[in-house]
Amino acid sequence: MATQTSAFGRSVQDYITEDELKEALLSVSSRNLPGDSKTPDWILPVPDPEAEEQTVEGELQRLLTLKSYLLLDAEKEEAFDKLTEEACKVFGVPTSLISLIDLGRQFFFSNTGCPGDVRETSRAVAFCSHTILNKKGIIVVNDTKKDERFMNSPLVTDGPRLRFYAGAPLISPEGYKLGTFCVEGPEPRPQGLTEEEKQKLKDYAAQAMALMVERRNVMRQKLSRSPDPVVLRHAGVTTNLGVHMLYANECLTAMKLFQESLQTLMYVEGDSQSGLPSKERQEQMEKLHALFTTGMLTEQSRQVLVEGVKSLYHLVADDNVTKHLPGTPKPGMKHDSCIDSSIPGLFPQDSKFKSGHTRYPLSFGDLVDALEMLSDALTRGNAALAKLYATSSQSVSPNSSSSSICSDEPTDNPNDISRTLRLRKKLSRTLLNMGHVHFYNCNYDAAITTCKDALRLMHTNMDDPEVAAMWYNMAVLDFHKGEKMDSLKHLDKFLEMSRLLQGPGSTQIAEALHRRGQILYEIGDLYQCIKPLNEALSIRRQKYGEDHPLAAETLFALGKAYLAREEFEFALNAYYQCLAIQRKTSPDEEISFDVAQTLLDIGRAHHAQGNFKEALTVYREASQLTKRFFGERHAFVARIENIIGTLCLECGQVEASVAAFKEAAEIRQEQGLPVNMNVTTDEFASSRRNTNDIAPPA
Structure with a gap:
C-alpha cells in the first residue's frame, strides 16, 4: 500500500479493491487506540448502550458508499459552508460541522467555527462515530462531563474542551450513514434541544445529504465523457510502439513515444488542441504499428520499425540495431498487441501467458535512465497537482518505483476540475509507463506498486480506460508471480470494465477471455475453462477470420482442456482445426x-x-x-x-x-x-x- 493519506488515521482511499478494504477492516491500525491497541480503529473505543452492533460487512459497504461521493479531503465548498454558518446562528453555538466518518479518522467537509480551521481528527475521539451508530437517529449530549461515553475524551479534557454536542446522521439514498451534521460548544446546555430543534438538526443533515448527492451526480457527469476513439487509438498505438522500443533498448525513443501518448490522452481529457495528433502522423504510426500486428516481427521488419520510429523524432538510427543486444527480441518472436479496441497501455505480451516466460532484461544503465526520466515527470506532476489541493503530495525520488500520490479531491470549480483531471491522467499514465519498464526488467513487485498507485490516483474516475488497463496489467503481473487466483480476480475486473467501455466483442476482451481460460485450466478447473475459451474463439474468428493464428491458439487451448477431460472427439476436432490453420499461416x-x-x-x-x-x-x-x-x-x-x-x-x-x-x-x-x-x-x-x-x- 502507498503512504497513508492522513496522519490521523487510515482512509478508505488508501485501498483500491473491496478485498483490500475488507482485509484492512479485519486488521489493527499501526496507530494505538486509547485503552486497547488490539481493537480495529473503526470499532467504538468505549461502550455505548445506544449504539447499533458494528459488523465488518456493514462497515465495508458504508465505506465504499462514502468513497463513491468523492468528498474525502475535498476543499470547502460554499453551499455546504452556508448550511453550517446558518446552523451556528439557529442553535446559538460557536461551531457547526459536516463530518464524514472514514475508516480510521473523521474528515470535516465543512467546519464553521472550528478553532485553527481543523479539518480532521482520529475516529477514536470523534463524537460523530457514536452518532452514525445511534439507534435513536440523533444524539444530544447536554453535558459531556456527565456522559460516560465522552467524559474522558481529549476533546473534553483538552483542546476545545467541548461540553455540549448534538448530531444527526447523513443518511445516503443507499441507506448508509456516512457522517453527521452536528453543532457543539464549550458550554453545557442543560435544557438540551427541543423536539422542534431536533427536527431542525435532522433537516440540516438531510439538506447536506441532498447537496452531496447532487454534487456526486455533477462530478460523475463531468468524469463520464466518452473519449474520441480515433484519438484514443493513437494513444494506444504510440504506447505499444513505445514498449517495443523499450524492448529493443531504444529508451530515449520509448520515452518520446510515451510522452506523445500522454499528450494525446491529455487532449482527450482536457479538450485542449495541444496534444491532438495530425491525421498524417496517425497514418505514419499506423503503418509502423502494422509491422508487428501481423503476428510476427522478423529481424528485417524490426529494423525498419526501429529506424522508422526514430526518424519521426529526428533521431539518428543506430547501425547496430540489428544486433541482439540485451532486451532485443529474437527473430520470429510474436508480438500479439491488442490496441485496436480503445484501451491503451495493456502489456503487449505473448498470449500463451506462460509463467517463467523468458525475458531479456534491460541493461542497468538504460533502466536507470528510463526510470529517472519518468521519476522526473512524476515529481513535476505531483508538485503541480499539490497546488490544487489543501494538502501537498510527496514527490518520487529517482530511485523509487513510484510516487506517493495525493488522494485529495479537487474543488467544484470547473477549471480546477479540468486541470486536476488532466494532471491525474498524466501522472497515472506516467506510472503506467514506469510499470512497463519494471515489467520488461522482470521486477514484478515494483510494477504492481506502480499499477496500484495509478489506480489510487484514478479513484475519481473508475470508468476510465486507463483503469481497465491497470486491472489487466495487474492480472499479468500476478500470473507471473504465481498468484493465479489474484490474476483471475483482476482479469474479471478488466472484463467487467472493458465490456462497458467497448461492448462485448472486442479483441482485448477476447485476449482476456483466452487468458482466463488458460488460468482456469492450469489450476485444474477443467469445466469452467471451456466457456471463456469458446467465447474468445468466437470473437477472434469474427474479428480476424477463421484462419488467423490467434484462432489456432485458442483452438489449441480448447483441445488441451477437452483432452484433460477425456472428451477425445471434441479434443481431436479442436486440434485438427488448429493444425489446419498452423500449416496454412x-x-x-x-x-x-x-x-x-x-x-x-x-x-x-x-x-x-x-x-x-x-x-x-x-x-x-x-x-x-x-x-x-x-x-x-x-x-x-x-x-x-x-x-x-x-x-x-x-x-x-x-x-x-x-x-x-x-x-x-x-x-x-x-x-x-x-x-x-x-x-x-x-x-x-x-x-x-x-x-x-x-x-x-x-
Missing part, C-alpha cells in the same frame, strides 16, 4: 515446432482412444518436425522416439520398436541422460504389449 521457421506440439497432443488423443495406428502416424510426423526444429540429437527427440517405440510394440511392430528405442537410447546417452530402454529387459516396455494406457505427454 505459420512461417517455415515456426511451423515445425507449433505443428509438432499440436501433433503430439493429437497422438495422445488417438492413443487414449485405442487408435494405435493413427497415433503412430501422427507421432512419427511430430518426430520429424521436432528434429527439424531442435536438431536430430535433441533430448526431446529421444522422448518422442521412446513413445514411438512403445506404440510400435502395441501394434506388433517389434523391429520398428527396437529401432525407435535404440535411437532414443543413443540420444539420451549422448546428452548424458539416464538410459534404461533395452526392449528385451525393460519391464515397462514389455508390459506395453498388452495395455491401452495413454502414452506419456511429450
Whole structure:
C-alpha cells in the first residue's frame, strides 16, 4: 500500500479493491487506540448502550458508499459552508460541522467555527462515530462531563474542551450513514434541544445529504465523457510502439513515444488542441504499428520499425540495431498487441501467458535512465497537482518505483476540475509507463506498486480506460508471480470494465477471455475453462477470420482442456482445426515446432482412444518436425522416439520398436541422460504389449 493519506488515521482511499478494504477492516491500525491497541480503529473505543452492533460487512459497504461521493479531503465548498454558518446562528453555538466518518479518522467537509480551521481528527475521539451508530437517529449530549461515553475524551479534557454536542446522521439514498451534521460548544446546555430543534438538526443533515448527492451526480457527469476513439487509438498505438522500443533498448525513443501518448490522452481529457495528433502522423504510426500486428516481427521488419520510429523524432538510427543486444527480441518472436479496441497501455505480451516466460532484461544503465526520466515527470506532476489541493503530495525520488500520490479531491470549480483531471491522467499514465519498464526488467513487485498507485490516483474516475488497463496489467503481473487466483480476480475486473467501455466483442476482451481460460485450466478447473475459451474463439474468428493464428491458439487451448477431460472427439476436432490453420499461416521457421506440439497432443488423443495406428502416424510426423526444429540429437527427440517405440510394440511392430528405442537410447546417452530402454529387459516396455494406457505427454 502507498503512504497513508492522513496522519490521523487510515482512509478508505488508501485501498483500491473491496478485498483490500475488507482485509484492512479485519486488521489493527499501526496507530494505538486509547485503552486497547488490539481493537480495529473503526470499532467504538468505549461502550455505548445506544449504539447499533458494528459488523465488518456493514462497515465495508458504508465505506465504499462514502468513497463513491468523492468528498474525502475535498476543499470547502460554499453551499455546504452556508448550511453550517446558518446552523451556528439557529442553535446559538460557536461551531457547526459536516463530518464524514472514514475508516480510521473523521474528515470535516465543512467546519464553521472550528478553532485553527481543523479539518480532521482520529475516529477514536470523534463524537460523530457514536452518532452514525445511534439507534435513536440523533444524539444530544447536554453535558459531556456527565456522559460516560465522552467524559474522558481529549476533546473534553483538552483542546476545545467541548461540553455540549448534538448530531444527526447523513443518511445516503443507499441507506448508509456516512457522517453527521452536528453543532457543539464549550458550554453545557442543560435544557438540551427541543423536539422542534431536533427536527431542525435532522433537516440540516438531510439538506447536506441532498447537496452531496447532487454534487456526486455533477462530478460523475463531468468524469463520464466518452473519449474520441480515433484519438484514443493513437494513444494506444504510440504506447505499444513505445514498449517495443523499450524492448529493443531504444529508451530515449520509448520515452518520446510515451510522452506523445500522454499528450494525446491529455487532449482527450482536457479538450485542449495541444496534444491532438495530425491525421498524417496517425497514418505514419499506423503503418509502423502494422509491422508487428501481423503476428510476427522478423529481424528485417524490426529494423525498419526501429529506424522508422526514430526518424519521426529526428533521431539518428543506430547501425547496430540489428544486433541482439540485451532486451532485443529474437527473430520470429510474436508480438500479439491488442490496441485496436480503445484501451491503451495493456502489456503487449505473448498470449500463451506462460509463467517463467523468458525475458531479456534491460541493461542497468538504460533502466536507470528510463526510470529517472519518468521519476522526473512524476515529481513535476505531483508538485503541480499539490497546488490544487489543501494538502501537498510527496514527490518520487529517482530511485523509487513510484510516487506517493495525493488522494485529495479537487474543488467544484470547473477549471480546477479540468486541470486536476488532466494532471491525474498524466501522472497515472506516467506510472503506467514506469510499470512497463519494471515489467520488461522482470521486477514484478515494483510494477504492481506502480499499477496500484495509478489506480489510487484514478479513484475519481473508475470508468476510465486507463483503469481497465491497470486491472489487466495487474492480472499479468500476478500470473507471473504465481498468484493465479489474484490474476483471475483482476482479469474479471478488466472484463467487467472493458465490456462497458467497448461492448462485448472486442479483441482485448477476447485476449482476456483466452487468458482466463488458460488460468482456469492450469489450476485444474477443467469445466469452467471451456466457456471463456469458446467465447474468445468466437470473437477472434469474427474479428480476424477463421484462419488467423490467434484462432489456432485458442483452438489449441480448447483441445488441451477437452483432452484433460477425456472428451477425445471434441479434443481431436479442436486440434485438427488448429493444425489446419498452423500449416496454412505459420512461417517455415515456426511451423515445425507449433505443428509438432499440436501433433503430439493429437497422438495422445488417438492413443487414449485405442487408435494405435493413427497415433503412430501422427507421432512419427511430430518426430520429424521436432528434429527439424531442435536438431536430430535433441533430448526431446529421444522422448518422442521412446513413445514411438512403445506404440510400435502395441501394434506388433517389434523391429520398428527396437529401432525407435535404440535411437532414443543413443540420444539420451549422448546428452548424458539416464538410459534404461533395452526392449528385451525393460519391464515397462514389455508390459506395453498388452495395455491401452495413454502414452506419456511429450
